[in-house]
Amino acid sequence: MYPQIVPTETFERVRAMVAKNKYGKRSTEVKYLLRHKLICGYCGSPISAETGTGSNGQVVRYYKCLGRKRGSDCKKSMIRKETLENFVIDCIVKELSKPDVIKRMVRGLSEAQETLVKDKSCENALLKEKRHTQRVIDNIMSAIEQGVVTNTTTKRLKELELKLEELERKIVTERSKTRILLSEREIREYYEQALRLEPQMLINFLIKQIVLFDDKIEIYFNSPLRVSPDDSQGFSFASETGIMPCMIHNRKEPVLRPIRIELRL
Ligand SMILES: [Zn+2]
Known part of the structure; x- marks a missing residue:
């Protein structure tokens, strides 16, 4: 089986569309990056995106436990959208910069590379x-x-x-x-850059679930080299021109282990 590499031109076209949207109609639309990924650590309910108005009349955006919102006795406090999102992105970047994580990812990629070269x-x-x-x-x-x-x-x-x-x-x-030749540096730089530029895409791609408590947070990752249930997605890597998604099949072990971090906001 081959990985399906999206041709660079296709990728560039998609990227141009995304960039155009950024300054077009999407600029007024607020994105809740962690929507559908958050679970309340106390009652297990999903955490939903909320908008409210502060005392000074300014719009305030936050994440709130859906159980609590619907009247359960869950005590999970609300958290500001920007605060949580920045915190999570920083955590992912930090995690991806760890030498052993990079090592595992590089190992996964080179194993995949060998399988490809064989066929x-x-x-x-x-x-x-x-x-x-x-x-x-x-x-x-x-x-x-x-x-x-x-x-x-x-x-x-x-x-x-x-x-x-x-x-x-x-x-x-x-x-x-059959050519995927990436250095450790390239892999790391790709994830760092992509998280800043396309956080939504990368969060969807990398994060399986986030369990949120008031004092700690647990991040569960998808493996960037994961088995794709519908054969339509896979891992991504960097090239000279930008981000190139491609598919690798038959990998079962997650490359990124879950992390638990103290929440000091
Ligand atoms: Zn709750």
């Missing part, structure tokens, strides 16, 4: 077909050199040359699928 059957089949096509072209060429030229031979030669071009394109595509 070259498709590329080899294409190379074989290319050699065959080239041989036929050579034969026709020598026939032409010996003076055997008919309309049929010229037509056939054109077809074969087009086929050869097509095969070469396919080989390049196939080779790009």
Whole structure:
């Protein structure tokens, strides 16, 4: 199985759209980055996004236990949206900067890389077909050199040359699928950058669940090299041009372990 690497141009197009939206109609829309990820540590209810008006008339945004909101006796206090979001993002960045976490991620990636490099059957089949096509072209060429030229031979030669071009394109595509060469630094920089630039995407991608108490927080991560239930997602990595999502299959162990942090706000 191959990872499906989104072609750079597709990725760039999506990124351009996202960037455009940022300054377009989305600029007035407030995003609750941790929505659907938060669970109350005391009663297990989801934590929902709330908007209120402060005493000075300013809009205040916060996260509130849904159980408490609906009248249960849960004592979980509300927390300011910005405070919690910044805290969580800082935690993730810190976690991803730890040498042993990076080491585990790099190890996971290189294992995946090896599996990919092993499976070259498709590329080899294409190379074989290319050699065959080239041989036929050579034969026709020598026939032409010996003076055997008919309309049929010229037509056939054109077809074969087009086929050869097509095969070469396919080989390049196939080779790009088996190349994921990332350094430790690149992986770390990617996650740091992406968290700042595309926090929503990365939070959706990296965070499985956050259990929130008043004095501590537990962050459960998805593995960046996770098994994808619908084969439509996978891990992402950085390239010269930006973020490139791609898929890796058949990895079961999470690369990132859950973390528990004291909440001092
Ligand atoms: Zn609660």
